[in-house]
Amino acid sequence: MVPVSYYLVVSVILFTLGALGVLIRRNALVVFMSIELMLNAANLAFVAFSRTFNSYDGQLFVFFVMTVAAAEVAVGLALIVAIFRSKHSIDVDQLSSLKG
Amino acid sequence: MLLEYAAIGIMILVVSLIGLIAIGLGTIFGPKRQTDRKAAPYESGMTPIGPGIRRVPVRFYLIAVLFILFDIEVVFFLPWAIAFRQLGLFGLAEMLIFIAILLVGYIYAWKKGALEWE
Amino acid sequence: MTQLDFYTLLPVMTLTIWACVLLLVDLFILSERRGLTAILAVVGLLVTMGVSISQMGREATGFNQMIVLDGFSNFLNLLLLLTGLLGIAVAYGYNRRMGIERGEYYPIMLFSLAGMMLMAQASHLIMIFIALELLSIPLYVLAAFAYPRPESEEAGLKYFLLGSFSSGFVLYGIAMTFGATGSLAIPGIVAAIADGTANTSLLLIGAALILVGFGFKVAAAPFHMWTPDVYQGAPTSVTAFMAAGAKAAGFAALLRVFVVAFPTLSDQLTPIISVLAALTMILGNVIAIAQTDIKRMLAYSSIAQAGYMLMAFVAYGNPAVQAVSVASALFYMVAYTITSFGAWGVVIALEKAEGKGLAISDYAGMGKKYPFLAACMTVFMLSLTGLPPTLGLIGKLYLFRAAVEGGFITLAVIGVVTSLLSAFYYLRVVVNMYMKTGDPEVARETWLDFTIGATALLTVVLSVVPAGLFAWASQALFIALK
Numbered sequence: 001m002v003p004v005s006y007y008l009v010v011s012v013i014l015f016t017l018g019a020l021g022v023l024i025r026r027n028a029l030v031v032f033m034s035i036e037l038m039l040n041a042a043n044l045a046f047v048a049f050s051r052t053f054n055s056y057d058g059q060l061f062v063f064f065v066m067t068v069a070a071a072e073v074a075v076g077l078a079l080i081v082a083i084f085r086s087k088h089s090i091d092v093d094q095l096s097s098l099k100g
Numbered sequence: 101m102l103l104e105y106a107a108i109g110i111m112i113l114v115v116s117l118i119g120l121i122a123i124g125l126g127t128i129f130g131p132k133r134q135t136d137r138k139a140a141p142y143e144s145g146m147t148p149i150g151p152g153i154r155r156v157p158v159r160f161y162l163i164a165v166l167f168i169l170f171d172i173e174v175v176f177f178l179p180w181a182i183a184f185r186q187l188g189l190f191g192l193a194e195m196l197i198f199i200a201i202l203l204v205g206y207i208y209a210w211k212k213g214a215l216e217w218e
Numbered sequence: 219m220t221q222l223d224f225y226t227l228l229p230v231m232t233l234t235i236w237a238c239v240l241l242l243v244d245l246f247i248l249s250e251r252r253g254l255t256a257i258l259a260v261v262g263l264l265v266t267m268g269v270s271i272s273q274m275g276r277e278a279t280g281f282n283q284m285i286v287l288d289g290f291s292n293f294l295n296l297l298l299l300l301t302g303l304l305g306i307a308v309a310y311g312y313n314r315r316m317g318i319e320r321g322e323y324y325p326i327m328l329f330s331l332a333g334m335m336l337m338a339q340a341s342h343l344i345m346i347f348i349a350l351e352l353l354s355i356p357l358y359v360l361a362a363f364a365y366p367r368p369e370s371e372e373a374g375l376k377y378f379l380l381g382s383f384s385s386g387f388v389l390y391g392i393a394m395t396f397g398a399t400g401s402l403a404i405p406g407i408v409a410a411i412a413d414g415t416a417n418t419s420l421l422l423i424g425a426a427l428i429l430v431g432f433g434f435k436v437a438a439a440p441f442h443m444w445t446p447d448v449y450q451g452a453p454t455s456v457t458a459f460m461a462a463g464a465k466a467a468g469f470a471a472l473l474r475v476f477v478v479a480f481p482t483l484s485d486q487l488t489p490i491i492s493v494l495a496a497l498t499m500i501l502g503n504v505i506a507i508a509q510t511d512i513k514r515m516l517a518y519s520s521i522a523q524a525g526y527m528l529m530a531f532v533a534y535g536n537p538a539v540q541a542v543s544v545a546s547a548l549f550y551m552v553a554y555t556i557t558s559f560g561a562w563g564v565v566i567a568l569e570k571a572e573g574k575g576l577a578i579s580d581y582a583g584m585g586k587k588y589p590f591l592a593a594c595m596t597v598f599m600l601s602l603t604g605l606p607p608t609l610g611l612i613g614k615l616y617l618f619r620a621a622v623e624g625g626f627i628t629l630a631v632i633g634v635v636t637s638l639l640s641a642f643y644y645l646r647v648v649v650n651m652y653m654k655t656g657d658p659e660v661a662r663e664t665w666l667d668f669t670i671g672a673t674a675l676l677t678v679v680l681s682v683v684p685a686g687l688f689a690w691a692s693q694a695l696f697i698a699l700k
Contacts, residue, residue, distance in 0.1 A: 008397070060344070064348060074168060077161060082374075086368055
């Protein structure tokens with residue numbers, strides 16, 4: 001059996017990659033994918049912990065995270081499509097009509 | 101521990117070897133005649149029409165988003181189906197409520213014309 | 219599953235069912251009669267309010283202690299329902315005037331409200347996450363509600379990206395907490411910490427990540443950078459609702475999770491939270507001075523107010539002052555909700571299409587032309603500054619007292635100094651209204667005028683007799699979980 005710390009290391013790496021992606025990448029779609037990576041890093045941790053504790057709570061949570069992520073995708077993609085239609089770009093640096 | 105991975109390791113090795121050999125033999129012995137037709141992207145043997153990357157009509161996004169939303173909800177049906185007998189009538193009622201909520205979204209999408217193609 | 223389970227969740231369920239039905243009913247309402255949807259939404263809120271009032275003083279847990287009904291949740295439910303009512307009152311005329319009168323506005327708002335109320339009642343980390351998303355996702359939609367106006371779309375996308383970013387932090391924090399304690403239910407977490415079976419370092423990481431995530435939600439510095447853009451770009455009716463509702467819900471979850479589940483971590487977390495509070499107060503107030511746009515100014519002011527509320531939260535681990543901290547935080551939430559709705563209401567009254575009428579200089583001449591609105595705005599500005607005779611002053615006094623009793627005198631001093639600083643930009647609006655000449659145009663709408671007048675009246679009257687409200691807030695305790 002693989003010790004839980006291995007999963008945790010992978011999960012931390014995924015989470016860090018996701019967080020860095022959000023901060024560094026400029027394409028709204030890629031930023032969004034990085035956020036999904038963060039959520040899935042948490043999912044991995046949940047499943048790993050769930051097995052160590054022999055409880056189903058963590059696996060159950062993953063189901064909820066998946067559905068919630070789907071709802072986020074729906075809203076997020078709609079917003080990105082709307083922005084692309086009016087600006088012909090989804091570069092987050094070009095979203096600058098709000099400044100003060 | 102590591103021994104358990106040996107089989108996988110050997111398989112990876114063999115698979116990549118076979119692949120390399122097949123490609124290598126082809127490049128060494130095969131004749132190379134480069135024509136325009138050959139350099140063109142492969143489209144199931146048809147003559148390629150237009151550029152490979154083009155804008156997808158926005159309707160596809162709408163359909164895809166609706167698909168994701170209603171598709172992912174199945175994730176809740178699976179655990180329910182497994183525990184169906186233990187949950188009994190109560191579980192069935194709960195699931196029907198869940199489906200009713202989904203139905204609200206479906207009727208909304210339908211009435212707003214999101215399911216129409218034209 | 220018993221009737222008691224459903225009874226504990228009755229307000230949220232009523233509102234959710236009403237919102238679902240309203241979404242369908244709206245499809246069959248003619249577009250000329252959109253006002254009907256708003257009225258139906260108000261009816262739903264009033265029914266839910268009735269349910270909540272009938273639950274006053276009850277304590278119960280339901281769904282295997284996932285949902286709690288206690289004084290704290292009841293207080294917040296009523297406050298959030300008030301937020302919803304005010305939100306509809308200011309949106310009703312504004313949406314029509316700005317050409318964004320789409321029927322979905324009200325159901326979406328009710329869904330968000332249901333999420334906020336669930337947040338106040340959740341006692342299980344799964345529920346907290348679901349509630350967080352249920353309140354956030356409709357708000358992303360509402361922020362972009364004025365599409366195809368680019369500012370609104372941009373606000374929606376920015377709010378969406380940073381909001382889901384913060385959800386990621388909350389989620390990872392929950393995962394770490396689960397790993398540390400082996401439980402997702404708050405009672406289980408408390409038990410694991412008490413047994414000493416919890417992994418302390420993992421727990422600390424989890425708590426810190428949850429703090430970061432909710433820090434984004436309540437717009438605490440240094441996680442505030444989305445706030446001004448989103449508040450400015452979103453339709454003003456949405457901004458008013460978001461500023462009051464999302465903040466109250468975020469603080470509700472923070473208070474419940476930290477006070478109930480993580481009091482043992484206060485040694486490590488209190489310094490962090492006090493730095494956050496100080497930073498938030500200073501940054502919010504200092505940057506607000508430089509603003510010329512009233513929406514941006516109020517956005518920075520809302521950041522500053524989050525800092526004041528965080529101040530009450532600093533001493534959360536100290537059982538001696540815990541009760542008074544929670545009570546003063548709740549009291550300040552009420553004060554902020556009422557005052558900020560009034561101020562946003564005046565902004566809505568002056569706003570014109572295409573984002574005109576939003577500069578602070580546009581308020582010049584208000585005192586002469588619209589004495590009623592100008593007087594109300596003066597009350598709100600005084601209240602946000604914390605000057606008498608307003609609710610803001612009383613709220614701040616309670617907060618400062620909580621901070622001093624908890625031993626955070628430096629924080630209280632920073633709070634007082636930044637409040638003095640804030641007078642500069644709040645009173646500039648008043649000066650503009652009374653001392654400068656101009657010819658502002660104001661939209662007169664019955665419900666908007668009513669909201670502005672009522673909130674101004676409440677701000678003054680409640681400041682004269684605050685004891686009742688504070689006593690009620692002091693009754694709003696967490697249920698003792700076994």
